[in-house]
Amino acid sequence: MATENKKTFSRRKFFQRSAIVLGGVVVATYAAKGVIRRFIAETAEGMDMPSMLANNEALLWFEILPDNTVLMKSPKIEMGQGIFTGFAMLAAEELEMPLDRIKVEHASTSNGPIDKVSTGGSNSTSSLYVTIREVAATMREMLKIAAAKQWGIKPSEVKAHNGELSSGNRKITYAALAAGTKDWEVPEIPALKPASEFRFVGKDFKRIDLKQKVLGKPIFGIDQTFPGMLYGAILQSPYIGGKLKSVKTDLAAQSPGVVKVIHEDDLVAVVAKSRYAAQTALEKMEAQWDVPKKWQQDEFVALTKVGTGTRVNVQNEGSAESAIKDHPEEVFKQEYRTPMAVHAHMEPNGSVVHAEENKATVWTGTQAPDMVRGAVSSALGLGKDEVNLKVAFSGGGFGRRMDLLQPQNVARISKIVGQPVHVFNTREQEFMNGVFRPQTHHVLAAKMNKNGEVEAITHDQATPDQIFSMAPENVGAFFLGADFISAGHGASIMYNVKNKSTSVWHQQLPVTTGIWRSVGIFPNTFAIESFMNELAHKTGKDPIALRMDLLKGSEKINKRYQKVLEVLAEKSGWDKTKPEGTGRGVAICNDRKTIAAAVAEVEIIDGMIKVRKITQVIDPGMVINPEGIRMQVEGATMMGLTATLYEEIKVKDGQIASSNFHEYPMVTLADTPEIEVVIVQGHDEPYGVGEPPMGPVAPAIGGAILQLTGKAVRSLPIRLS
Amino acid sequence: MEIDFTINGKATRLNIDPAMPLLWVVRDELNLKGTKFGCGKAMCGACTLHVDGEAFRSCSIPAEFVSGKSVTTLEGLSESEEHLHPIQQAWMEENVPQCGYCQPGFMMAAARLIEQYPAPTDEDIKNNITNICRCGTQPRILKAIRRAAEIKQSLKS
Ligand code: FES
Numbered sequence: 013m014a015t016e017n018k019k020t021f022s023r024r025k026f027f028q029r030s031a032i033v034l035g036g037v038v039v040a041t042y043a044a045k046g047v048i049r050r051f052i053a054e055t056a057e058g059m060d061m062p063s064m065l066a067n068n069e070a071l072l073w074f075e076i077l078p079d080n081t082v083l084m085k086s087p088k089i090e091m092g093q094g095i096f097t098g099f100a101m102l103a104a105e106e107l108e109m110p111l112d113r114i115k116v117e118h119a120s121t122s123n124g125p126i127d128k129v130s131t132g133g134s135n136s137t138s139s140l141y142v143t144i145r146e147v148a149a150t151m152r153e154m155l156k157i158a159a160a161k162q163w164g165i166k167p168s169e170v171k172a173h174n175g176e177l178s179s180g181n182r183k184i185t186y187a188a189l190a191a192g193t194k195d196w197e198v199p200e201i202p203a204l205k206p207a208s209e210f211r212f213v214g215k216d217f218k219r220i221d222l223k224q225k226v227l228g229k230p231i232f233g234i235d236q237t238f239p240g241m242l243y244g245a246i247l248q249s250p251y252i253g254g255k256l257k258s259v260k261t262d263l264a265a266q267s268p269g270v271v272k273v274i275h276e277d278d279l280v281a282v283v284a285k286s287r288y289a290a291q292t293a294l295e296k297m298e299a300q301w302d303v304p305k306k307w308q309q310d311e312f313v314a315l316t317k318v319g320t321g322t323r324v325n326v327q328n329e330g331s332a333e334s335a336i337k338d339h340p341e342e343v344f345k346q347e348y349r350t351p352m353a354v355h356a357h358m359e360p361n362g363s364v365v366h367a368e369e370n371k372a373t374v375w376t377g378t379q380a381p382d383m384v385r386g387a388v389s390s391a392l393g394l395g396k397d398e399v400n401l402k403v404a405f406s407g408g409g410f411g412r413r414m415d416l417l418q419p420q421n422v423a424r425i426s427k428i429v430g431q432p433v434h435v436f437n438t439r440e441q442e443f444m445n446g447v448f449r450p451q452t453h454h455v456l457a458a459k460m461n462k463n464g465e466v467e468a469i470t471h472d473q474a475t476p477d478q479i480f481s482m483a484p485e486n487v488g489a490f491f492l493g494a495d496f497i498s499a500g501h502g503a504s505i506m507y508n509v510k511n512k513s514t515s516v517w518h519q520q521l522p523v524t525t526g527i528w529r530s531v532g533i534f535p536n537t538f539a540i541e542s543f544m545n546e547l548a549h550k551t552g553k554d555p556i557a558l559r560m561d562l563l564k565g566s567e568k569i570n571k572r573y574q575k576v577l578e579v580l581a582e583k584s585g586w587d588k589t590k591p592e593g594t595g596r597g598v599a600i601c602n603d604r605k606t607i608a609a610a611v612a613e614v615e616i617i618d619g620m621i622k623v624r625k626i627t628q629v630i631d632p633g634m635v636i637n638p639e640g641i642r643m644q645v646e647g648a649t650m651m652g653l654t655a656t657l658y659e660e661i662k663v664k665d666g667q668i669a670s671s672n673f674h675e676y677p678m679v680t681l682a683d684t685p686e687i688e689v690v691i692v693q694g695h696d697e698p699y700g701v702g703e704p705p706m707g708p709v710a711p712a713i714g715g716a717i718l719q720l721t722g723k724a725v726r727s728l729p730i731r732l733s
Numbered sequence: 734m735e736i737d738f739t740i741n742g743k744a745t746r747l748n749i750d751p752a753m754p755l756l757w758v759v760r761d762e763l764n765l766k767g768t769k770f771g772c773g774k775a776m777c778g779a780c781t782l783h784v785d786g787e788a789f790r791s792c793s794i795p796a797e798f799v800s801g802k803s804v805t806t807l808e809g810l811s812e813s814e815e816h817l818h819p820i821q822q823a824w825m826e827e828n829v830p831q832c833g834y835c836q837p838g839f840m841m842a843a844a845r846l847i848e849q850y851p852a853p854t855d856e857d858i859k860n861n862i863t864n865i866c867r868c869g870t871q872p873r874i875l876k877a878i879r880r881a882a883e884i885k886q887s888l889k890s
Pocket residue numbers: 769770771772773774775776777778779780781790791792793
């Protein structure tokens with residue numbers, strides 16, 4: 013990558029842009045170092061999605077406002093993870109600004125570049141940990157250089173502190189200096205502060221978006237309104253694979269408040285003066301659907317089975333397969349299943365689009381801004397640069413917003429009516445046309461010697477993909493065979509067993525499957541760790557001791573596992589007597605270098621599972637904001653609890669059988685256990701935290717039930733029979 | 734049909750379809766976006782607001798129901814942005830929201846709950862608030878409601 017050229021480019025861009033920014037001065041700089049480092053690390057790690065790595069040009073922008081605050085434009089999106097807070101902390105370290113003087117908002121294409129990286133994979137903070145500080149440090153040096161020029165001294169004689177530059181008794185605020193500076197000199201990327209000098213990183217900070225959210229400010233996509241805005245509702249197939257055969261729209265057209273009924277190729281929609289009017293009219297449409305096959309649950313589930321479809325071996329050490337095949341009498345073998353699930357984030361998908369003569373503006377919450385921009389530009393026949401995307405806060409995402417949420421259709425509607433158009437799904441549309449978490453099937457087998465030691469282990473996971481729908485048809489399947497990157501993430505056996513082998517099997521489903529919080533970690537940890545709990549049960553070993561034995565070895569990562577388990581045993585009171593009628597279960601996983609482990613305490617009352625307490629220990633490498641980590645771990649635990657106890661998308665007569673929350677229950681306050689989060693700082697660079705703690709929840713609960721009832725849990729959601 | 738009611742203390746008259754759910758009246762006719770849509774079927778609580786002091790899921794009550802009544806949304810819960818309602822103060826103290834989308838509904842349900850139960854136990858809270866939060870803020874919501882009740886008590890004494 014030609015760093016020099018990029019620098020010139022970004023400076024030129026900066027000058028262009030500084031002219032159009034009102035009320036402040038934009039400073040931009042290019043920082044490739046961190047990104048390239050990250051790129052190599054991620055590629056080496058082999059666990060991130062290729063789509064995230066495409067064209068990783070990062071331009072991060074700061075704007076110094078007249079009140080001497082700094083506005084940071086984030087290329088990553090805030091959907092609840094708390095990343096804006098971590099970003100502000102990182103920027104504050106190098107900017108020499110108090111934290112409360114840094115604001116963060118989403119970059120939009122008119123006030124700052126949207127990068128091509130999507131938000132996901134729990135890597136927002138870790139992937140920008142170096143970059144943000146480099147950009148902030150560069151900006152601080154630019155300010156120093158500008159001050160030095162003004163005062164006729166050397167930049168090294170200027171001090172930056174608390175939003176002020178000084179030298180001797182000369183002093184100027186960042187804002188005053190920036191307002192009077194036209195020619196910025198961009199230095200080489202300065203050396204970064206060592207961690208020992210951090211003032212914010214490592215301390216607890218509340219969310220910087222807290223007050224907005226407590227006041228209920230209109231920050232979400234669905235809250236956006238514009239003069240002349242109309243509301244649309246789009247007809248969507250209620251059948252899996254359904255294609256529109258015919259539709260009668262007269263009743264809809266006569267419905268009160270309707271401005272226009274659209275029927276153009278595959279797009280059937282109503283535009284009205286209010287959302288209520290649009291939805292009411294849509295319900296009056298009489299549509300006939302061609303349904304290629306009316307799927308039923310059993311045949312649907314049968315599509316995902318080890319032995320069916322394409323197999324890709326992803327781990328092969330020693331001679332696990334033959335060891336297991338040759339000694340069937342010494343082999344312990346079990347099967348596990350997880351169901352399909354939907355994201356069910358609380359703000360439904362949609363967007364507001366205003367298509368005009370030669371440009372378009374899109375307001376939406378999306379994890380993949382560049383994709384939205386591309387889809388809207390091609391739907392309207394515009395250049396990508398003519399589409400301005402304003403990213404709103406997302407009311408949850410969990411991976412659903414990695415896919416397109418119909419902005420291209422909203423754009424078409426807006427073009428037809430010549431007004432801004434607001435289209436957001438109903439909950440029924442959300443469920444009906446979800447991009448589902450794939451169902452999975454696992455077969456695990458272990459060969460044990462006379463002493464009960466595991467000599468060989470194999471894991472076969474059958475899973476539809478989560479990422480193939482993002483590439484042109486068949487490309488993913490052709491190049492990868494099976495989705496071992498995302499859906500198969502976490503399938504490999506991390507334990508120190510001499511002979512081990514893991515394969516991922518792929519067969520497409522007739523519905524779209526996609527990224528769902530924790531990707532493969534949730535099903536794979538459920539399968540592998542439930543199997544480990546069964547092994548312990550069968551051999552009469554303590555489940556933590558069994559894992560400790562299997563983690564012995566010299567590798568550094570194994571030390572981190574062991575440490576996490578030790579802390580977990582202590583904090584959860586693993587060796588203390590349990591209250592009467594309580595079971596305790598444990599599980600651990602490694603998700604992109606973060607280690608997460610949990611102990612669940614479970615009771616069964618009147619045939620119902622009551623999870624009393626979950627102790628989560630997480631080693632996310634370096635800790636940036638412990639309070640932010642605790643929130644994420646709590647959230648992942650609660651989402652894991654829903655996935656363990658309730659969640660399941662079934663199909664029936666060719667339709668998704670869950671239409672709304674009454675057919676897709678979620679945990680409520682009544683299900684909420686005591687959650688204790690313990691953070692172990694196991695490394696000097698940060699890894700992800702949003703997804704890993706979901707992994708251990710289901711197998712830990714299953715392990716507790718096994719201990720309590722002697723019956724193993726082998727499929728989700730857990731049903732006590 | 735013309736409907737007269739009070740919204741956050743202000744008298745209002747709207748000419749609307751009497752069957753229009755109150756949620757959309759508030760959001761789209763009155764442009765108060767603090768009340769959220771989550772399910773439209775009284776199942777998630779995102780749209781919770783107060784009518785004459787009682788908590789209602791506004792997606793499932795028709796506009797005509799509030800004729801002559803007084804409606805309070807999150808925007809009207811506190812005196813001002815500086816003087817927050819005890820519920821909002823507690824939400825700040827406990828750093829509750831994640832994505833924030835479900836929070837207005839939870840705060841409105843909780844504001845009503847601490848009127849009914851000035852010192853609620855976890856059981857009181859769990860039995861009375863069935864809203865949904867996908868981000869998993871429930872542990873903090875439980876703490877914040879108990880804290881809000883304390884703040885409210887301390888204001889009285
Ligand atoms: S939107 Fe009213 S309860 Fe869900």
